[in-house]
Every structure is written in structure tokens, then in C-alpha cells.
Amino acid sequence: MKPIYRLFTFFLLSGTTLIAQERALDRADSQYERYSFKLAQDIYQKVFDRGYMDAEMLKKLGNTYYFNAEYTQAAQVYDSLISRFSGDAEAEYYFRFAQALKSLGEEGRASDMMAEFARKSRSLTDARVQKYEAREDYLASIEANSGRGSLDTFYFNSSYSDFAPAFGPDSSLIFSSDRDTGNLARYRHTWNARDFLDLYRVDSLTRKGSTVTKVDGVNSRYHESTSALSADGNTLYFTRNNLVENKRASDNEGVVRLKIYRALKVDGAWASIEELPFNDDSYSVAHPALSPDGKVLYFASDMTGGRGQSDLWRVQIREDGTFSSPENLGPKINTEARETFPFVSADNVLYFASDGHPGLGGLDIFATKIEYLPYGGKVQNVGRPVNSEMDDFTFIISDSLGYFASNRPGGMGDDDIYAFRQQQALEFDCIQKITGTVRDRFSNEPLSGTTIRVIDEENNEVSSSITNADGEYEILVDCNRGNFIRATRDQYIPSEEFLEPSDGKPRIVDFYLEPENVLAGLGDDLAKLLQLSTIYFDFDRYNIRPDAEIEIQKVIAAMEKYPSLKIKANSHTDSRGPDAYNLWLSQKRAEATVNYMISKGISADRLNGEGFGETRLINACDDGVSCTEAEHQLNRRSEFIIQD
CATH class of the missing domain: 1.25.40.10 (Tetratricopeptide repeat domain)
Known part of the structure; x- marks a missing residue:
């Protein structure tokens, strides 16, 4: 190759x-x-x-x-x-x-x-x-994926190098070759003393007598290769030597890097050729591939921030034609060696060439589901006959028909394009990302240090994670099967949720854990723990208002759940009126609260109440201070204090 x-x-x-x-x-x-x-x-x-x-x-x-x-x-x-x-x-x-x-x-x-x-x-x-x-017994894995299709002859190879097939419109194919440049003087590259590459096109792969012609408007004296055509056929991305004013430009070390260019079809011809903004003279950017919806561009580069000799990256293509910043595809894909020549199929399978993942030798073709990146998903060697002991690369596929290049023995040139008819598709792991937050059910505070476990249907622990300082977690599950997501933390009752097999789309699963023993909060206001609305009373009244009745019912439910829980109802008044009267009124409010709860089935020996009059105001509305009715009402309240 x-x-x-x-x-x-x-x-x-x-x-x-x-x-x-x-x-x-x-x-x-x-x-x-x-x-x-x-x-x-x-x-x-x-x-x-x-x-x-x-x-x-x-x-x-x-x-x-x-x-x-x-x-x-x-x-x-x-x-x-x-x-x-x-x-x-x-x-x-x-x-x-x-x-x-x-x-x-x-x-x-x-x-x-x-x-x-x-x-x-x-x-x-x-x-x-x-x-x-x-x-890993990678050879056994490769053999398991082998034999899923057969090779067909590609009739348009030459005695030169032919590779980088890309689907064109109307069953045509674009590819790269160093066959006849069309010039009297043949320009040779000193990397391997071969001619420079151009883009060629086969008008129809299904029609006999189809001819190979150069792609007009994009070829130069230097390298053009690895192309990707938009679904509407009006935008072509391709790799080219770094050119400035139609001359090769080198970096500070004298190396001519590679860049991705974009050409637009104007009146049926390629024009408006421009290099993409994330190119750079100091590193190479090459081998474009488009997502099925045309909104993401994948490519290979040795730019800063990569893991190996070349990594796979992607950018979002915005509606106005601009691009996001490059995103590395992560360690599931990229190794310290070479990952290159990406292609994304209509069913969102990412194919790429690598010599860093275990293979048969040289570059092999690998595949993974793109939606699982960068978090998970198994990278699979596609097996024979696509892969061999030599270099196999630039794989593309549509429905069951694919094409790739290889320098395996028996070809016409240094590299040849092979057709591949797939009889059985690869089977991929279904990896689903689950995120969420764990909180205290009563206080709503995030619970850091909570253990999140994935338990399969045979009750085997598959994986685990720990919530961060904000109570957040992230974990991956096999969405081809059912899983229990279980949250556990010291002094809290475990909670879990069962997830049915799914399509793998990310899900949010939040947990609200209850303390094992509410008595751990001795002296706390249970209303605050339960996040109840304050129990208010009307002016100069001690009857239970309908809005207060709803909140007291929540206290009753907590006492039914925790039979050892004992509560003291503390009641208060505002500052208006004589002190002695306010003390009497607050005591009547406490008794009214306790009697209401007893009438609903709570044992009297678990309850007591005390009135504090105006001695525990929560604002500055003291005697002689002018306050609004709303400010005074804040002091007419009941609290539920956890007792021993």
C-alpha cells in the first residue's frame, strides 16, 4: 500500500x-x-x-x-x-x-x-x-467475524495504485489512483518515487462499458485523494497537499502536510474550492467521511491532543456551512498507533483502518457503532475476506455491497480495489449511557459517594460507579438485555430501577434515597426533612386549615413508615396580642395539631405538643414593629421536631 x-x-x-x-x-x-x-x-x-x-x-x-x-x-x-x-x-x-x-x-x-x-x-x-x-483471543474473535461475505472482481483497477473508493451519484464510484496523470511530464513524489495521485470516477458500476475519467475541477499537479460526497451530490470533500497560491507549502521542518478541501458544484462543475478552517500548516488533516445525515464530518489527523501517530476526529457541520471545533473520538477508537480512513454507513456503523487494534497484519478494517462513542461500544475486526495479512483500508459499504483497497498478493497494481458482497452483517454490542443524580429524599441534598451498580437479570454485578460531589453519576449498560440500576449508600435504604432492553438511546435515572433511620435527625424539624410547606394558622385561630391538613398528612405518612418515630409539635403565634393570650393560643394550636394526627390513627404516646407564644419569632415583627400581614403570618406556624 x-x-x-x-x-x-x-x-x-x-x-x-x-x-x-x-x-x-x-x-x-x-x-x-x-x-x-x-x-x-x-x-x-x-x-x-x-x-x-x-x-x-x-x-x-x-x-x-x-x-x-x-x-x-x-x-x-x-x-x-x-x-x-x-x-x-x-x-x-x-x-x-x-x-x-x-x-x-x-x-x-x-x-x-x-x-x-x-x-x-x-x-x-x-x-x-x-x-x-x-x-484477548483476538484471532478467535476475527475468525468468528469472518466469512460474512465474498469478494467480487473490480474491473477498473490498473497496474498502478487504485484505492480510496467513495460512493458517487447514480451508482458511480470516485476513487484515487496514480495512473496516467494526463501530463507529458510525470510528477513523482519522493516518498516512494511514484506518481502523484488524482481523483477518478467510474460513471456506472452496473453498466458494461463504463469508462474511468478524471474528476474535473479538483485535480492539481500534486496529491488529491480520499473523498466524500454529500447526499445531494453538490458538496465534495477531499484530501490534497497543502497548497498556497497553487504551490506546495511546507511547515517549519520542510514537510508538506495534508489538508481537507471542500468543493461546491456550480452549474454542474466543481468550483469554489476552499480549505477547511481546522486545517493547519503544522499538522495533517485528511481522509474525510460524512455521517448519513451530512451533519458530521469525520477525518484523520495528527493534530495536538491526539493519542497516537494518527487519530480519528469529527466536527459538526452547522447549517450555515461553518464547523465546530474538532472532537477526538476517544480511546475506544484511537490507540498510540495509526487509526485512519473513516467511513460511516447508513446504519451508523463507523468503519476505519488501524494497526493499533489486534489484527491479521498491517492495517486491518475495524467497525463500531458510532452512537456509543466516546463512552463505549466494542471495536470489532471485520474479519476475512476483507482483512488479510497485508494492508486493508478505505472500506465503504451501502446495503450489502462494499468496496475497499488492499495490497494483498494477486492484484494488478500496488493497491487494488476489491468489491465485497456482504451476506451477514456484524453483530454489535448495544451500549447505553445512563446518567442521573442521587439525592436525599427528605432534604433533597445531593448524595456524593453513592455507589451505583449495574446488576443483570441473573443478579450478577456487571459494573459500578460512584457519584461525584454533586451526586451525579454516569454508567454504561448492555441494552440488549434487562438491567437493574441499584443505588446504595451507608445509612440509606437502597433503591433500584429495572431497565428493559432498549434501542440504546441515553437515559436519565435519578434516585431519591431515604435514610435507614429518620431518628438520626434528632432535634431536626421533620417538616424541613420532608420539604413540607409551613403549617400556618389564621389570625387568632387554632383550627387546622385545609392547606395545613395536606402537609400534616405527609407527616402522618412518615410516622406510619417509621413506627419508632416520635414527634413534638411546636406551635407559635405572631407578636400581636398580650403575651399570656398568645401563649394560650399557641398551646391550643399545638393541641389541635396533635389531636388531628391522633384522629388519623397515630398513637398518642408518639406525639406531644407545646406552645411557645410569641417567644420564637422568625423575623423582626416584634411588639410595636409595623409589619405586613404576610410578615406576621410567617410567625403563626407549627413545627414537627423529631424526639427520642
Whole structure:
């Protein structure tokens, strides 16, 4: 897959005693740093063949083969590096050696190199190390997904590189190729000494005699590749070399990066070509893909904030044609290696190529449900025959017909496009995000430190989470089956809710936990714990008002729920009237409250009442102070104090 890596120059790539050899290596290093891998490779190889080598030269020589998918040569050079200079070989070179060996079918040695990679890796968070340590039987998983379809011949390949298929209008297909440029002078790229890429179109995949023609209006002297067409056929996103005033522009290190451009159809022709605003001269942005509704653009980039050599990202496309800030697709998708060439199918399955997830060798095609990102969802290797020991990439599918590219043996050129007829779709985990808040039922205060557990229908604990300082939690469930969401906290009665199997859309499940023993709040006003409205009385009256009756019923319900609960009803008056009269009136209000509760079935030995007159005013409405009626009423109240 030679052109693919020259299209994605994101990699952070890492003398001899004779003067001639030193000068040769200096020239090679200069070419290498400019990603002119083919020129550098020729020099390094000649020096290597003459018996001169050191660790740095072997790393660079191996990389020139590895990033051009020449895995046989890469394995030979990495073998020399590790056998002769193991102390100078970083963990990454064991990973690349393992990938090259897998492409050659040497699974045993590849496994040994992965074990050494895991041992030497300094990053315990490296997803590749984590997957290896988990000892997943990934080969069995790949085989389980294999055989779901068959390959068909694609009649429009050439002896050059053909890849990056994209669906066009009216059963047409757009793809990238370095076949005839249409120029007398053929421009060659020094990454691998091949011609620059252009976008081509097959007018109809179903009509015999269809011809391959260039896509008018978007091709330049340099690279154009990996395109995505809007559903209405009027907007084309594509990858191109960084051009300024129709000339290649490089970054501070002399590297020409990649950018995504957008072309609009005007009077039947592509025009108004502009680069997207999140491009940058200091990193590459490439390989666009659109969501089914056309509102999200997915792409690959090595921009700051990524996890690996290239990550998958997305932006929202606003109604006015502007874009949101890029969002990384997260660690479920992205590893420390290469994730690239995204495609989203009509049923919201994200397909992409990666050599960081466990595969058969080189780049493999993987898939996951897009709606589960970035929180969960299993990433699946799509299996054979799409994947092979070589590089497999740029997968697209509509209904049951798909296309992808591969550099596997037996093709016409370096890369060939293959048609794939799917007989059985992949089965995906259904991952649902559940969020919510846990609060005290009486005080409504958020309960931090509450444990949230997912319990399956066989009563097995599947996962758990802890609420944060605001009582909030987030947890994932398997929505293909029923689950209990259970909230537990010390000194509170557990609560749970059963969730039926669902379509996986996010849900909010809030919990209101009741204390195990309300007596833990001795001396507290139960009305506050129960969030009751204040029990008010009319002026110079002690009868129970209808609005107060509703609130007292809530106190009665709490006492019925907690048989050991005892309550003292404290009643109060406002400041108007003689002190002695107010004390008598408040006592009558307390007795009226208690008698009402006894009449509703609460035992008298659990109740008592006391009047406090105007001795406990809650505002400044004292004797002689002018206050409104509403302000005076605030003092005509009853409280329910928890007793021992």
C-alpha cells in the first residue's frame, strides 16, 4: 500500500567510519527528514549492504520499508536492529517488527515481539499494551467475524495504485489512483518515487462499458485523494497537499502536510474550492467521511491532543456551512498507533483502518457503532475476506455491497480495489449511557459517594460507579438485555430501577434515597426533612386549615413508615396580642395539631405538643414593629421536631 503512507506523512520518525559513508548517510538523513523515503532508502540500503550500520540507520531504513508497506524488507531490517542493538531499540520498534511479522504469517515470532513490546513500553496506558496484557483471543474473535461475505472482481483497477473508493451519484464510484496523470511530464513524489495521485470516477458500476475519467475541477499537479460526497451530490470533500497560491507549502521542518478541501458544484462543475478552517500548516488533516445525515464530518489527523501517530476526529457541520471545533473520538477508537480512513454507513456503523487494534497484519478494517462513542461500544475486526495479512483500508459499504483497497498478493497494481458482497452483517454490542443524580429524599441534598451498580437479570454485578460531589453519576449498560440500576449508600435504604432492553438511546435515572433511620435527625424539624410547606394558622385561630391538613398528612405518612418515630409539635403565634393570650393560643394550636394526627390513627404516646407564644419569632415583627400581614403570618406556624 505504497501511496497510502505518502498520503499521511504524520509519523514522528526517529555513522560509519569512512568519510564517504558519513556523507552518504548525511544525504540520506536529509532526505529522510523531508519524508523522501525512497531516496533515503536507496542510500541507507547501499550502506547497509556494504556492512556498515548503527542503530539509528537501521531504525530509519526499517521505517522507510515499514511506512511503504514493504513488510518483508522491514522485518529483515528490524530483525538486524533488535538482534544487534537491542539496548538502543525503543519499544515502538518491537511493535513495528511484530506487525511486519504478522503480515508475513509469522504469528509465533510476532507474539514474542509483542510480549517484548509490552515489557519495554514505558506507558502503562498504551492501549496496545493493555490489549496485549488482557490476553484477548483476538484471532478467535476475527475468525468468528469472518466469512460474512465474498469478494467480487473490480474491473477498473490498473497496474498502478487504485484505492480510496467513495460512493458517487447514480451508482458511480470516485476513487484515487496514480495512473496516467494526463501530463507529458510525470510528477513523482519522493516518498516512494511514484506518481502523484488524482481523483477518478467510474460513471456506472452496473453498466458494461463504463469508462474511468478524471474528476474535473479538483485535480492539481500534486496529491488529491480520499473523498466524500454529500447526499445531494453538490458538496465534495477531499484530501490534497497543502497548497498556497497553487504551490506546495511546507511547515517549519520542510514537510508538506495534508489538508481537507471542500468543493461546491456550480452549474454542474466543481468550483469554489476552499480549505477547511481546522486545517493547519503544522499538522495533517485528511481522509474525510460524512455521517448519513451530512451533519458530521469525520477525518484523520495528527493534530495536538491526539493519542497516537494518527487519530480519528469529527466536527459538526452547522447549517450555515461553518464547523465546530474538532472532537477526538476517544480511546475506544484511537490507540498510540495509526487509526485512519473513516467511513460511516447508513446504519451508523463507523468503519476505519488501524494497526493499533489486534489484527491479521498491517492495517486491518475495524467497525463500531458510532452512537456509543466516546463512552463505549466494542471495536470489532471485520474479519476475512476483507482483512488479510497485508494492508486493508478505505472500506465503504451501502446495503450489502462494499468496496475497499488492499495490497494483498494477486492484484494488478500496488493497491487494488476489491468489491465485497456482504451476506451477514456484524453483530454489535448495544451500549447505553445512563446518567442521573442521587439525592436525599427528605432534604433533597445531593448524595456524593453513592455507589451505583449495574446488576443483570441473573443478579450478577456487571459494573459500578460512584457519584461525584454533586451526586451525579454516569454508567454504561448492555441494552440488549434487562438491567437493574441499584443505588446504595451507608445509612440509606437502597433503591433500584429495572431497565428493559432498549434501542440504546441515553437515559436519565435519578434516585431519591431515604435514610435507614429518620431518628438520626434528632432535634431536626421533620417538616424541613420532608420539604413540607409551613403549617400556618389564621389570625387568632387554632383550627387546622385545609392547606395545613395536606402537609400534616405527609407527616402522618412518615410516622406510619417509621413506627419508632416520635414527634413534638411546636406551635407559635405572631407578636400581636398580650403575651399570656398568645401563649394560650399557641398551646391550643399545638393541641389541635396533635389531636388531628391522633384522629388519623397515630398513637398518642408518639406525639406531644407545646406552645411557645410569641417567644420564637422568625423575623423582626416584634411588639410595636409595623409589619405586613404576610410578615406576621410567617410567625403563626407549627413545627414537627423529631424526639427520642
